[in-house]
Amino acid sequence: MDLLLWRHAEAVDGTPDLTRELTERGHKQAKKIAQWLSENRPKHLRTLVSPSLRTRQTVAAFSDKFEIVPALAPDMGVPDILAATGWPEGRGAALLVGHQPSLGRLAAMLLSGSETDWTIKKGALWWFSNRVRDGETQTVLRAVISPDLL
Structure with a gap:
């Protein structure tokens, strides 16, 4: 399964x-990441969005x-997010458009095994995959994309 945090x-x-x-800058950030996603997206992508207006406006640059x-x-935690996605047993890919601090805590959990306050920059995308090697499930960080670098 692939899990993309935006x-x-x-x-x-x-x-x-x-x-x-x-903001105007925010719309530009969303368009940059949306263009990158359009060119690099995984197949069978399910897009899940927070109920907030700013997340819906962000994802609208990519898909309706x-x-x-x-x-x-904004007030939900890592267990809630993971339950909604089916990670890591799910199939296909899920794009999550959400908020700090929960996305940063989720990224920390996926890479280090514990919830820690990591920061994901506004408009940035982190792409994770999971795989099984020698009977062990591993999390792989495939990409970190910031709109400022595109």
Whole structure:
């Protein structure tokens, strides 16, 4: 299974949190990553998005076919996210568009085995795969893409 974590692009400050919109810069960030994803995406990609406006605006640069998943909301944790994705036993690939700190904690868990406060930059994409070698399940970091580098 492939698991792609895409942090929402830059958004305006304010409340209520779930209705914050992307800034002009945020729209540009989303378009850059969306273009990269369009060229490099895995087959059979399922797109799961937080209920927040800024995540829906981020993913709209890539696709209009996505599922809004409450487990990706800003206040949810790593176990909630993993349960929604089926990682690592699931098939195909899942693109998750979500928030800090939960995406950073998920990345830390996948690579180090423990939830730690890692930061994923706004608009950045982290791509993980899993494989079995010698009977052991391994997590592989395939790519880390920042919109500033595209």
